[in-house]
Amino acid sequence: xxxxxxxxxxxxxxxxxxxxxxxxxxxxxxxxxxxxxxxxxxxxxxxxxxxxxxxxxxxxxxxxxxxxxxxxxxxxxxxxxxxxxxxxxxxxxxxxxxxxxxxxxxxxxxxxxxxxxxxxxxxxxxxxxxxxxxxxxxxxxxxxxxxxxxxxxxxxxxxxxxxxxxxxxxxxxxxxxxxxxxxxxxxxxxxxxxxxxxxxxxxxxxxxxxxxxxxxxxxxxxxxxxxxxxxxxxxxxxxxxxxxxxxxxxxxxxxxxxxxxxxxxxxxxxxxxxxxxxxxxxxxxxxxxxxxxxxxxxxxxxxxxxxxxxxxxxxxxxxxxxxxxxxxxxxxxxxxxxxxxxxxxxxxxxxxxxxxxxxxxxxxxxxxxxxxxxxxxxxxxxxxxxxxxxxxxxxxxxxxxxxxxxxxxxxxxxxxxxxxxxxxxxxxxxxxxxxxxxxxxxxxxxxxxxxxxxxxxxxxxxxxxxxxxxxxxxxxxxxxxxxxxxxxxxxxxxxxxxxxxxxxxxxx
Amino acid sequence: xxxxxxxxxxxxxxxxxxxxxxxxxxxxxxxxxxxxxxxxxxxxxxxxxxxxxxxxxxxxxxxxxxxxxxxxxxxxxxxxxxxxxxxxxxxxxxxxxxxxxxxxxxxxxxxxxxxxxxxxxxxxxxxxxxxxxxxxxxxxxxxxxxxxxxxxxxxxxxxxxxxxxxxxxxxxxxxxxxxxxxxxxxxxxxxxxxxxxxxxxxxxxxxxxxxxxxxxxxxxxxxxxxxxxxxxxxxxxxxxxxxxxxxxxxxxxxxxxxxxxxxxxxxxxxxxxxxxxxxxxxxxxxxxxxxxxxxxxxxxxxxxxxxxxxxxxxxxxxxxxxxxxxxxxxxxxxxxxxxxxxxxxxxxxxxxxxxxxxxxxxxxxxxxxxxxxxxxxxxxxxxxxxxxxxxxxxxxxxxxxxxxxxxxxxxxxxxxxxxxxxxx
Numbered sequence: 001x002x003x004x005x006x007x008x009x010x011x012x013x014x015x016x017x018x019x020x021x022x023x024x025x026x027x028x029x030x031x032x033x034x035x036x037x038x039x040x041x042x043x044x045x046x047x048x049x050x051x052x053x054x055x056x057x058x059x060x061x062x063x064x065x066x067x068x069x070x071x072x073x074x075x076x077x078x079x080x081x082x083x084x085x086x087x088x089x090x091x092x093x094x095x096x097x098x099x100x101x102x103x104x105x106x107x108x109x110x111x112x113x114x115x116x117x118x119x120x121x122x123x124x125x126x127x128x129x130x131x132x133x134x135x136x137x138x139x140x141x142x143x144x145x146x147x148x149x150x151x152x153x154x155x156x157x158x159x160x161x162x163x164x165x166x167x168x169x170x171x172x173x174x175x176x177x178x179x180x181x182x183x184x185x186x187x188x189x190x191x192x193x194x195x196x197x198x199x200x201x202x203x204x205x206x207x208x209x210x211x212x213x214x215x216x217x218x219x220x221x222x223x224x225x226x227x228x229x230x231x232x233x234x235x236x237x238x239x240x241x242x243x244x245x246x247x248x249x250x251x252x253x254x255x256x257x258x259x260x261x262x263x264x265x266x267x268x269x270x271x272x273x274x275x276x277x278x279x280x281x282x283x284x285x286x287x288x289x290x291x292x293x294x295x296x297x298x299x300x301x302x303x304x305x306x307x308x309x310x311x312x313x314x315x316x317x318x319x320x321x322x323x324x325x326x327x328x329x330x331x332x333x334x335x336x337x338x339x340x341x342x343x344x345x346x347x348x349x350x351x352x353x354x355x356x357x358x359x360x361x362x363x364x365x366x367x368x369x370x371x372x373x374x375x376x377x378x379x380x381x382x383x384x385x386x387x388x389x390x391x392x393x394x395x396x397x398x399x400x401x402x403x404x405x406x407x408x409x410x411x412x413x414x415x416x417x418x419x420x421x422x423x424x425x426x427x428x429x430x431x432x433x434x435x436x437x438x439x440x441x442x443x444x445x446x447x448x449x450x451x452x453x454x455x456x457x458x459x460x461x462x463x464x465x466x467x468x469x470x471x472x473x474x475x476x477x478x479x480x481x482x483x484x485x486x487x488x489x490x491x492x493x494x495x496x497x498x499x500x501x502x503x504x505x506x507x508x
Numbered sequence: 509x510x511x512x513x514x515x516x517x518x519x520x521x522x523x524x525x526x527x528x529x530x531x532x533x534x535x536x537x538x539x540x541x542x543x544x545x546x547x548x549x550x551x552x553x554x555x556x557x558x559x560x561x562x563x564x565x566x567x568x569x570x571x572x573x574x575x576x577x578x579x580x581x582x583x584x585x586x587x588x589x590x591x592x593x594x595x596x597x598x599x600x601x602x603x604x605x606x607x608x609x610x611x612x613x614x615x616x617x618x619x620x621x622x623x624x625x626x627x628x629x630x631x632x633x634x635x636x637x638x639x640x641x642x643x644x645x646x647x648x649x650x651x652x653x654x655x656x657x658x659x660x661x662x663x664x665x666x667x668x669x670x671x672x673x674x675x676x677x678x679x680x681x682x683x684x685x686x687x688x689x690x691x692x693x694x695x696x697x698x699x700x701x702x703x704x705x706x707x708x709x710x711x712x713x714x715x716x717x718x719x720x721x722x723x724x725x726x727x728x729x730x731x732x733x734x735x736x737x738x739x740x741x742x743x744x745x746x747x748x749x750x751x752x753x754x755x756x757x758x759x760x761x762x763x764x765x766x767x768x769x770x771x772x773x774x775x776x777x778x779x780x781x782x783x784x785x786x787x788x789x790x791x792x793x794x795x796x797x798x799x800x801x802x803x804x805x806x807x808x809x810x811x812x813x814x815x816x817x818x819x820x821x822x823x824x825x826x827x828x829x830x831x832x833x834x835x836x837x838x839x840x841x842x843x844x845x846x847x848x849x850x851x852x853x854x855x856x857x858x859x860x861x862x863x864x865x866x867x868x869x870x871x872x873x874x875x876x877x878x879x880x881x882x883x884x885x886x887x888x889x890x891x892x893x894x895x896x897x898x899x900x901x902x903x904x905x906x907x908x909x910x911x912x913x914x915x916x917x918x919x920x921x922x923x924x925x926x927x928x929x930x931x932x
Contacts, residue, residue: 165643
């Protein structure tokens with residue numbers, strides 16, 4: 001556990017000027033932290049996407065140049081194992097990049113003290129909300145713990161909390177750090193329990209107002225419908241009311257920490273999903289409910305279905321769900337074990353296409369081009385306009401994870417790639433000529449097109465793709481762009497931008 | 509209104525005239541500069557063009573459509589209440605009937621309400637009890653009361669899917685904003701446009717056409733639904749290129765203001781007149797979250813109401829000859845608390861009002877099963893909802909569009925008649 005900088009300590013440091021000085025160095029840090037590329041990039045070929053690229057598109061935020069070869073040499077099973085043992089993966093360069101965000105390690109109390117104050121010269125609430133979102137994107141792009149980040153994203157949607165409801169954002173920073181991240185690759189039981197004790201969740205779903213004389217059923221409903229059993233998981237309206245009674249008094253104190261208010265608790269007898277919870281149980285009532293929900297067979301089915309939907313297909317195949325449920329049940333809901341079954345499943349490689357959501361599209365584009373992103377707010381605003389800012393889905397069901405939810409409004413997706421190659425994304429730098437040299441293609445336009453295709457799509461370009469792109473590159477003349485001149489290089493850059501904007505790159 | 513109609517050529521007449529004239533090479537003379545010569549058929553539109561205006565922040569329906577016949581209104585709002593129409597108050601409502609009056613800042617639409625071109629459904633809204641803006645807006649735009657989780661699409665998105673057909677316009681559905689409104693989610697061809705002018709491919713502008721052709725060639729071979737979505741996008745780009753909205757001049761002296769609403773409605777009008785096949789347009793207005801300094805004729809709300817009613821009237825006048833096939837609906841995520849607060853404003857409430865502008869509405873300025881403002885009848889201090897917003901929208905879709913299957917638009921909801929919109 002890292003030491004947590006209190007607000008007071010931070011302000012002291014700020015007064016000392018060290019953080020200001022450090023922020024001036026962030027460019028240097030970014031450059032030092034930028035992943036090294038191999039001298040020669042290995043380029044997969046063939047008509048089908050290389051299976052390791054498929055794995056890295058599903059279990060990570062897309063391959064980086066050179067990563068495919070590394071994972072290939074290591075072996076996919078070993079890579080999966082390594083990724084599951086995420087704590088052993090060194091991630092120092094990422095930690096350096098995250099140092100610029102001040103509020104990530106603050107306690108709720110310190111975060112709440114920002115409310116209404118204006119110490120930083122610009123919207124404190126904004127600062128907290130942005131920093132968490134910025135961190136999430138920076139991690140997706142740069143963390144070596146890719147599967148872990150993907151799973152943090154999955155649970156963030158599963159236990160979705162909307163940052164902008166009242167003061168939720170102060171607690172969401174804590175929820176991300178102390179609920180989602182510690183348990184993302186742990187036991188589902190621990191994750192659910194942590195979430196049920198999370199001030200962010202209790203506040204967001206109004207359990208902080210759940211009192212015996214005025215029961216509020218919001219959280220009781222969602223914990224069954226969205227977090228555990230699923231909407232057809234076999235509970236009744238009566239069960240919702242009883243769970244709400246069990247959870248009366250579960251709330252938070254003035255410091256923004258979990259607190260059980262016994263005076264608010266309904267201490268009568270309850271019956272939840274057929275289990276009698278005797279009178280006088282106090283806070284234990286809620287703990288018993290969590291235990292009942294975790295052990296209910298609907299929970300493993302519901303969560304495994306969502307996992308298969310995330311990693312395999314919008315319409316998740318039943319056989320893979322069944323295999324995951326079997327693992328879940330024999331391991332007491334061990335998320336790592338379930339993922340091992342899922343990612344090593346014989347049907348994994350033949351999974352149908354899954355559309356990247358805007359966040360995944362952005363992260364994978366930056367990864368594929370070895371982009372240096374300085375972690376600024378503008379990309380978060382861009383994600384917002386694309387409808388996918390982290391922690392900004394208003395309702396507790398989390399962002400949809402299917403093509404139907406995201407296939408419209410294509411223009412911003414295409415323009416994202418064009419902006420990237422035209423140096424129009426604020427705070428993002430790429431050097432495609434450096435990549436070209438490492439593919440020994442910097443002097444030959446045709447070779448560059450085909451090799452770049454192999455690099456980012458992990459297969460040969462189709463005849464259609466190469467015809468369309470080459471036609472553009474040559475202005476329909478068939479005459480090769482001259483890469484020793486600015487004009488030819490400019491034209492090739494646009495061509496590679498179109499390749500990155502192509503449909504093949506839109507799929508996970 | 510009919511006398512005006514003779515002065516305006518309909519789109520079809522334009523097309524006929526243009527076709528006839530182009531044969532002798534004189535098209536340019538008659539054709540307005542902004543109007544593209546599209547082969548695109550407005551005949552493709554299967555019902556009214558639907559314009560949805562969302563008042564963000566929870567509009568105070570009680571001070572917009574004033575229940576001046578309810579004493580409790582005046583008791584609850586000693587500072588903010590709008591005076592009775594026949595009172596000596598300097599700020600008094602314009603009578604709509606013997607119980608409701610219109611906020612005087614909304615005078616431009618008074619005539620429309622009185623003449624059967626517009627109607628208000630009061631005490632309407634979402635039965636969901638959320639008083640969080642975003643949750644309430646989100647649920648309303650998705651067309652669910654929260655019981656059906658996992659509905660990622662919006663009610664308009666599902667409506668568009670249910671009524672889509674071959675030959676639909678690529679500009680069938682537009683949200684005039686940076687980001688796609690939640691209500692349009694789920695329909696692959698829906699686009700978010702800040703403005704028509706901003707809707708273009710980035711990159712080298714000299715090569716835009718070649719870029720679009722290159723992308724289009726690649727997307728044609730993509731898996732569904734990406735191929736469909738991309739196809740619609742490239743067609744829309746092509747269409748938009750031909751419309752010079754800067755040169756658009758509203759008709760009949762209509763004047764839009766420079767708000768998001770004004771710009772959105774003006775561009776909507778331009779697309780409708782261009783026969784671009786627009787079926788649904790979404791526009792947002794304002795920040796109606798008037799917790800403080802709401803005012804009467806001098807506060808935060810006043811300016812919003814002037815802008816709202818002026819732009820609605822401008823749209824109506826501008827499209828006088830087209831209103832027969834246009835329905836505008838205005839809604840907000842919730843109304844505001846009956847009792848004014850200590851800061852000269854109002855807090856989040858429950859029941860609100862919906863407005864429908866169309867020549868095909870009931871000839872009643874206000875439709876309401878008025879629940880009353882007596883504290884016994886309030887819902888936690890708020891106006892009760894006696895009309896589910898989904899009933900209003902269901903009736904509208906049934907009577908004014910070609911949609912015959914509302915079960916996918918509002919799943920789990922059995923619509924009841926409201927009597928606001930009419931067939932024909």
